[in-house]
Amino acid sequence: MRAFVFGICMFLAGVLPAQASITPPDELVRSVTNEVLEIVRQDRGVRSGDPDKVMALVHDKVLPHFNFRRMTMLAVGRDWREASPEQQQRLVDAFLTLLVRTYSNALTQYRDQTVAFLPLRAASGDTNVQVRTEVRQSGAQPIPIDYMLERTDAGWKVFDVVVAGVSLVTNYRSTFAQEVRAGGIDGLIRSLENRNRELEQGAART
Template sequence: MKSTFFALYFSVLSFLPSGVSAGGPAPDQLIGKLSGDVLEILQTNESLRAGETTQVVGLVEQVVLPHFNFRRMTMLAVGRDWRDASPEQQKRLMDAFYNMLVRTYSNALTQYRDQTVQVRPLRASPSDKIVKVQTEIRQPGGQPVTVDYVLEQRADGWKIFDIVVTGVSLVTNYRGTFSQQIRLGGIDGLIRSLEAKEREFTPRSGQS
């Protein structure tokens, strides 16, 4: 999934054309501001450019991830087994999924180089509650990567709940893995697996 988050990161850096309004910043305006903020931080913060883990995680949590709907992402990734989870298990699933994504996303962020983003025209009407922004990530010496960036309208603004990279949905991709883990170890087994994954990305004592 590392390449998925790498593509996701550069889709966040895209400047989108004008589009749907939701009683707050339109999705294109939201991403435009977000991308500007992230680019400025990346270009001016030496610790981030050096790949200092704690600094990168802080950037992701403070600037990028507040614009994600993690409850919906977790529900979609877990699928029908979500209904069988207790409220406590659902919370642990969301927390573990969130922490794993933060670390994976942060690792992708440290690999920023000279990628560019081409944004396709946004096709949406003012009444749309869900919009899809199509982008193409261009990497020096590599093939372009197509990214569909999916947002939903909520009371507190537009939130990301899925990313489709070269035709593969992030949440659908995780759903297959999660279903297998649930069959083997139940909901608690999936939680343990996610928490273990998060620990793999956590710096050991003495590391940055």
């Protein structure tokens, strides 16, 4: 269930439509979540693990609505300032690819989970909000998921997801810091790109 949760949280929060700049974020997440869960229930290609279909779904629905640059900055932490603009872009690209490849498979693990939406604790003028939900499944404890969104000129963008108290970006920070200490920014880039190649090769063998 945990793999499903990490994957679906990216997918559900990622399909935010263009009117997100005027739609309250909690209402937005609620309506889109219900719509997407229905798609996942009915789409045999996604549920059977068709890699092309799942990857296309993530690219089409998720990527336009996540601020991957900010996510990467948060994950890299203070070492981000030491990276050149070219290195920063390579980090963003590699981290984006890692997240997409890591969690695309989780969309195929949906079974009978439901999502409950908790009251939004935010003022009308807030530009950063936390949308709280719970993934529930019979016979298991609910797993809390917090979506962290920022309001931009282009609409609401997700910059972090917190699952059971664990921040997605913070979860990577210590590993990234170790990679930088061992091999510098270029070492971190190589590590991410190597991991992506391994995941790609593993997907090709299945």
